[in-house]
Amino acid sequence: MTSTAAPLDLLLLPTWLVPVEPAGVVLKEHGLGIRDGRIAFIGPRAAALKLAANEVRELPGMLLSPGLINAHGHAAMSLFRGLADDLPLMTWLEKHIWPAEAKWVDEAFVRDGTDLAIAEQLKGGITCFSDMYFYPKVASDCVHNSGMRAQIAIPILDFPIPGASTPDEAIRQGVELFGDLKHHPRIKITFGPHAPYTVCDENLEKIRIIAEELDASIHMHVHETAFEVQQAVEKTGERPLARLGRLGLLGPRFQAVHMTQISEDDLALLVESNTSIIHCPESNLKLASGFCPVERLWQAGVNVAIGTDGAASNNDLDLLGETRTAAMLAKAVAGSATALDAHRALRMATLNGARAMGLESEIGSLEVGKAADIVAFDLSGLAQQPIYDPVSQLIYATGRDCVKHLWVAGKQLLDDRQLTRMDEQQLTATAIAWGQRISGHSE
CATH class of the missing domain: 3.20.20.140 (Metal-dependent hydrolases)
Structure with missing residues (x-):
């Protein structure tokens, strides 16, 4: 990919990138570029940094995987x-x-x-x-x-x-x-x-x-x-x-x-x-x-x-x-x-x-051309150390509270563990109100 192309909307620079396809691969110090809701670039960090991008996010200690x-x-x-x-x-x-x-x-x-x-x-x-x-x-x-x-x-x-x-x-x-x-x-x-x-x-x-x-x-x-x-x-x-x-x-x-x-x-x-x-x-x-x-x-x-x-x-x-x-x-x-x-x-x-679901050409792996449905897991915490195989740490030593950021079709829906489009306090209050109604009437 050459830098003459339109700038990336977003360039993500994690410590590890796990594409899932090809199987069993962990890419270290690679970048992933998103343009128009799709993955437009995956390559070594040095090559990624030469690309024009509207936003660059450094993600140290994080593993990027398909959503x-x-x-x-x-x-x-x-x-x-x-x-x-x-x-x-x-x-x-x-x-x-x-x-x-x-x-x-x-x-x-x-x-x-x-x-x-x-x-x-x-x-x-x-x-x-x-x-x-x-x-x-x-x-x-x-x-x-x-x-x-x-x-x-x-x-x-x-x-x-x-x-x-x-x-x-x-x-x-x-x-x-x-x-x-x-x-x-x-x-x-x-x-x-x-x-x-x-x-x-x-x-x-x-x-x-x-x-x-x-x-x-x-x-x-x-x-x-x-x-x-x-x-x-x-x-x-x-x-x-x-x-x-x-x-x-x-x-x-x-x-x-x-x-x-x-x-x-x-x-x-x-x-x-x-x-x-x-x-x-x-x-x-x-x-x-x-x-x-x-x-x-x-x-x-x-x-x-x-x-x-x-x-x-x-x-x-x-x-x-x-x-x-x-x-x-x-x-x-x-x-x-x-x-x-x-x-x-x-x-x-x-x-x-x-x-x-018949969606394998669209989602499920990090490949150029697919929709940018991506999650960043933070593996920098005490309970994940030391890291020999980041995928093993993700599956066997990591909880969902390590989910840091998330994008669907290139739109960020979770930013530093905060929902960007939904009101968590309101959702919690509504759920509590339903629980009170249901338990109050179930006697």
């Missing part, structure tokens, strides 16, 4: 954080969460809960998240206003839900929202049939046909527990994943969330269809749902991304912490200390998430 991608969650459920802890999945859902949703969830709840989740995620280094919750148009508006990037999955169940009294109405709203936002630079609409046990074949067929017509993705909870699989086999003689395969839903645009139960036949189906898996280790641990065999999937060539799930079952939206848990758990499940090393764990939290 983290939270590939599964229910953003507005942040307002139910801690409401029904330490319960099994179906008790938690049927006796607590579904009744609370029926009572409290409306457009205001979704707006305030989604804003809270967006702010928490930005402060944790997340630049893009997948959301699957009611009133998806409201969530889209929140994302649009925040400057963040998101995949919004339209929730579809066989029974009435907040905002849609029938599955057909939910699908119709989804198609409309898809049309309205198909050219949005930061929002992607997908279809979100809830789970195999809440959506019948007829509705899954409708979703498949529409998703194919629109070239849209499908995001669904699948094989979350052994009980779910066992119940399906007892009722129909067929495992849920096999049923989805028979109905033609599996494929590169299908995102299977959880997948704690994987037989040899399931694995063959996943590989053959090129389906992505979204791994949510902490939610699965907390609800005792089981363990996704990440290393086995990875070695078979399956794309595995990572999600926090909702704050009602996690209880935070901390993708860096989630990735650390995933790396540790993968080793225990595989019985191998070499399973899911730190570099692959970071890839799972970035480029693999982008690939699952």
Whole structure:
């Protein structure tokens, strides 16, 4: 790149730059230049300093990486954080969460809960998240206003839900929202049939046909527990994943969330269809749902991304912490200390998430031409010393409080740990007010 080009909008000069693609690379004393919301330059510091730039930011002791991608969650459920802890999945859902949703969830709840989740995620280094919750148009508006990037999955169940009294109405709203936002630079609409046990074949067929017509993705909870699989086999003689395969839903645009139960036949189906898996280790641990065999999937060539799930079952939206848990758990499940090393764990939290959402040409790695979705982690603190491998320190020794700066499409949304577009005090006050209302009326 020559200096005759237009000046860079911003030149970042960190101690380490981890592009994620190519894999396993750490660039020391390199610069990254941003122009018009995209990465325009990556090269040695000396070459970077010769370029004209409107702003230069020195980032000593910091590691620059692609923004983290939270590939599964229910953003507005942040307002139910801690409401029904330490319960099994179906008790938690049927006796607590579904009744609370029926009572409290409306457009205001979704707006305030989604804003809270967006702010928490930005402060944790997340630049893009997948959301699957009611009133998806409201969530889209929140994302649009925040400057963040998101995949919004339209929730579809066989029974009435907040905002849609029938599955057909939910699908119709989804198609409309898809049309309205198909050219949005930061929002992607997908279809979100809830789970195999809440959506019948007829509705899954409708979703498949529409998703194919629109070239849209499908995001669904699948094989979350052994009980779910066992119940399906007892009722129909067929495992849920096999049923989805028979109905033609599996494929590169299908995102299977959880997948704690994987037989040899399931694995063959996943590989053959090129389906992505979204791994949510902490939610699965907390609800005792089981363990996704990440290393086995990875070695078979399956794309595995990572999600926090909702704050009602996690209880935070901390993708860096989630990735650390995933790396540790993968080793225990595989019985191998070499399973899911730190570099692959970071890839799972970035480029693999982008690939699952069909956004790998746009985000997920630091490459010239891609959108400037970038996070700066401060590794200068006491707890990160000494540094032999900065990626190992990031995954195994660093918390999300080390997230210092964050950019989405070149716009800085977090500056020295301060949100630039959102009022943290106001968000906190609103969340407290919701908590008081919900707890006061739940007696």
